[in-house]
Amino acid sequence: MQKLPCFLCGRQLDQRIDKNGKPYFVCDPCGTQIFIRRKTGIENLNELVRTLKGRDLPFREHARVLYKIQAVLAEIRGIKKEIKALDGELGLFSRDKDKERKRARELLNARIKTLLSQLKRIAYSDAHV
Ligand SMILES: [Zn+2]
Structure with missing residues (x-):
């Protein structure tokens, strides 16, 4: 499971997938929702997750x-x-x-x-x- 920290509170957010197969993240306490809809963003996300892995x-x-x-x-x-x-x-x-x-x-x-x-x-x- 890919995780990213919330940019406001630092809590680890699990990656979710919307109905179009695009990744997004939700932080419940902050109410932030981060949708990544374009190819460049998805590539950047994967690169970042790879770097953070482990x-x-x-x-x-x-x-x-x-x-x-x-x-x-x-x-x-x-x-x-x-x-x-x-x-x-x-x-x-x-x-x-x-x-x-x-x-x-x-x-x-x-x-x-x-x-x-x-x-x-x-x-x-x-x-x-
Ligand atoms: Zn947060």
């Missing part, structure tokens, strides 16, 4: 750690977009320009590696992150 966060750490993880995941997504854009431009210009783009691509990939290890540190270290 990680039992101390109650008070939930929101803080969650936002950190979200920020890193968002940055990784942005970099992947940049890489895709660079790939689309490769071979369209002079060889020097291609070289520049390949170099830029390497730097972006290195940044992703750094972010992934940062993500591991955030998700799996003790509460003191």
Whole structure:
């Protein structure tokens, strides 16, 4: 069962599925309802749940750690977009320009590696992150 903390109170919410097969979360005490209806949101949710999997966060750490993880995941997504854009431009210009783009691509990939290890540190270290 996929779980996410409520963004207001931190309580663990069980994922529910609506009649269209889309995921949503309800926090009874807060009355918050979070519906995820678009493909991008569902992908982001799955990514986040994968990252949080097996990680039992101390109650008070939930929101803080969650936002950190979200920020890193968002940055990784942005970099992947940049890489895709660079790939689309490769071979369209002079060889020097291609070289520049390949170099830029390497730097972006290195940044992703750094972010992934940062993500591991955030998700799996003790509460003191
Ligand atoms: Zn709540």
